[in-house]
Amino acid sequence: MAGVVSKVAVIGSGISGAVCASILAKNGISVTVFESARGPGGRMSHxxxxxxxxxxxxxxxxxxxxxxNSKNLEVQSIINEWESRGLIAExxxxxxxxxxxxxxxxxxxxxxxxxxxxxxxGMNSICRALCHEPGVESRFGLGIGRVNWLEDIDMWSLTSLDGHDAGHFRGVVTSDKNTFSSRFTNVTGKPPPIDLNSISDMALQIKEVxxxxxxxxxxxxxxxxxxxxxxxxxxxxxxxxxxxxxxxxxxxxxxxxxxxxxxxxxxxxxxxxxxxxxxxxxxxxxxxxxxxxxxxxxxxxxxxxxxxxxxxxxxxxxxxxxxxxxASIAGEEKCFWIAQKRLAICGDFCVSPNVEGAIGSGMEAAAKVIKGMRLTPL
Ligand SMILES: Cc1cc2nc3c(=O)[nH]c(=O)nc-3n(C[C@H](O)[C@H](O)[C@H](O)COP(=O)(O)OP(=O)(O)OC[C@H]3O[C@@H](n4cnc5c(N)ncnc54)[C@H](O)[C@@H]3O)c2cc1C
Structure with missing residues (x-):
């Protein structure tokens, strides 16, 4: 791990969030993963x-x-690494x-x-290992209920579902579409944590899936x-x-x-x-x-x-x-990136409805955050 420089919050410890967090940490960006469930994995649970x-x-x-897909060389390379570490097997x-x-x-x-x-x-072994790599702090059983952009200090403020302060971060990656969709409201009766309309004029592009x-x-x-x-x-x-x-x-x-x-x-x-x-x-x-x-x-x-x-x-x-x-909504971009506020949105719904799509999306979100952090140093 390179020298740790700045903090990013990753919401969700499914495979897209876990892959993203691990790549950020390997690039010297300290990360906190927030997961509402008791353990890691999301839909790859055990x-x-x-x-x-x-x-x-x-x-x-x-x-x-x-x-x-054997032509997906980027994802295949990360899979080969996991196989050599014994995290996965055929x-x-x-x-x-x-x-x-x-x-x-x-x-x-x-x-x-x-x-x-x-x-x-178990299927969750990959996410578990990635969420415990050096530079990644993981907080399980802590759902995020509110994500607010603080213009005056150029930072994000996160609040837990039960109303507690979850910290300030220079960047946020959300890996679950429920954090900005009406499905969150259907299930919890509360507004979704991220109000895309107040954050970006890209909101219209990021459709309900x-x-x-x-x-x-x-x-x-x-x-x-x-x-x-x-x-x-x-x-x-x-x-x-x-x-x-x-x-x-x-x-x-x-x-x-x-x-x-x-x-x-x-x-x-x-x-x-x-x-x-x-x-x-x-x-x-x-x-x-x-x-x-x-x-x-x-x-x-x-x-x-x-x-x-x-x-x-x-x-x-x-x-x-x-x-x-x-549906898969990010096309060739593989994730959404709101550069001014260092917000990335990733997950399988961006690329394809499977683990391969989620990994590719998490990798791309990490690349965007790393570049964004370099362009706007502390
Ligand atoms: C029954 C079933 C069968 C499947 N079969 C296959 C298959 O054969 N092959 C295949 O490739 N894929 C399969 N999939 C799909 C695959 O599991 C998903 O595509 C992939 O795991 C999605 O990963 P993700 O990171 O995008 O999302 P998720 O795994 O859903 O991760 C999102 C995480 O965010 C967390 N979260 C959400 N909101 C908050 C919040 N407010 N605060 C904190 N945390 C939050 C959630 O708890 C979750 O852990 C299957 C899925 C299911 C359910």
């Missing part, structure tokens, strides 16, 4: 659960894996499709030619599901299920501590199914009764494949209200 009989389980209940299992109309597996081994990468031992929801179902089985010949399944002709993954088949998962766990699976609902449930129940936090109903319905659909699927000893659903952005 969740610990305990079964009724006390077994410790853990699931990647967000992104199950990611790929990188998931080499066989993938394929299952067609509900014929009740048959199809296209086995033909699902994509790019390498599938996973974080080790609709999101696509998804329910994830975490399952633990006593015995391996030996009737299923593959470890990643995309479903065709189902209105309810889109994917199923054998989580415990990923590299670095079943440690000796988890030896009694046997086999873990994560199922993903279709967007249509999730939209239907949310249109009835609303945006607020789902009740446990609703999550139980969703868990039953997703599992019933899994069993209706006709494959031999035993009852799991653990079954729990999670709602992702905004699993994927429905």
């Amino acid at each position: 969740r610990r659960e305990t079964s009724e009989d006390g077994r410790e389980l853990s699931f990647d209940h967000g992104a199950p894996y990611f790929t990188v 998931w080499k299992e066989t993938f394929g499709s299952f067609d509900f109309s014929t009740k048959k597996f199809v296209n086995v081994d033909e699902e994509g030619s790019n390498k599938r990468y996973v974080g080790v031992p 609709p999101t696509i929801p998804c329910f994830a179902l975490m399952l633990a089985f006593e015995q391996p599901l030996s009737s299923i010949p593959i470890k990643g399944i995309s479903f065709k002709n189902s209105e309810v299920l889109s994917w199923a993954y054998c989580d415990s088949s990923k590299p670095g998962r079943l440690t000796s501590r988890l030896v009694y766990v046997c086999e873990l699976w994560v199922l993903h609902s279709t967007a249509e199914y999730a939209q239907h449930i949310i249109s009835q129940a609303g945006f607020q936090k789902p009740s446990s009764a609703l999550l139980t109903k969703v868990a039953e319905e997703l599992f019933e659909e899994f069993q209706s494949t006709g494959l031999d699927i035993s009852q799991p000893y653990f079954k729990k659903a999670h709602r992702w209200g905004g699993a994927f952005p429905a």
Whole structure:
């Protein structure tokens, strides 16, 4: 790390924010990451659960894996570095499709030619490591509720969701579109932390991005599901299920501590199914009764494949209200940059609705901030 010169706040510890923070720190800019959740990762989260009989389980209940287009050399270089540090590994299992109309597996081994990468031992491992690099201070469980530009001192002032002063910063990177969109208001009833209209005439360009929801179902089985010949399944002709993954088949998962766990699976609902449930129940936090109903319905659909699927000893659903952005809005720029106020906006919604897009956006936001800081030294 070069000599530390100035402070930037990064809002969000998902992969775009974590990548951005780590690059800033490596370039001598001290960073504070603010994350409203208890831990890092955002939609690359890893969740610990305990079964009724006390077994410790853990699931990647967000992104199950990611790929990188081999022509995307910038992102590939950062991936290679993570692989050599042991933060990620290739998931080499066989993938394929299952067609509900014929009740048959199809296209086995033909699902994509790019390498599938996973974080080790969980998808959040990458963000966790990046958020703890030298020069990065991370504050988890601290959501930002207000971001104000102070013209007289040429700085940003941040306030936490519960109204406490979170500090002054020369630059801000926000990596979640909810920090400036009406979805924040739908969920919290409060105005979004950043009022783009008061900050920049670019506000009109930075559109509201609709999101696509998804329910994830975490399952633990006593015995391996030996009737299923593959470890990643995309479903065709189902209105309810889109994917199923054998989580415990990923590299670095079943440690000796988890030896009694046997086999873990994560199922993903279709967007249509999730939209239907949310249109009835609303945006607020789902009740446990609703999550139980969703868990039953997703599992019933899994069993209706006709494959031999035993009852799991653990079954729990999670709602992702905004699993994927429905549009990418930054084009070739890959992020938004408001130079006069050193504000960067990044995330998957800027480039493409996946981990690769989020990494590329976070890298570009860091490049903009580094250049901006050099142009306006203290
Ligand atoms: C079910 C599911 C399946 C997926 N499958 C795949 C896949 O197969 N392959 C793939 O490449 N991608 C997949 N994705 C998408 C991938 O996870 C995302 O594209 C990527 O993780 C987005 O990263 P991000 O940094 O842009 O946003 P996020 O991960 O959403 O990070 C934003 C962070 O900001 C935090 N935050 C928000 N507001 C505040 C605030 N006011 N104060 C403090 N913190 C705040 C949030 O808590 C969050 O941690 C999947 C996602 C889901 C949910």
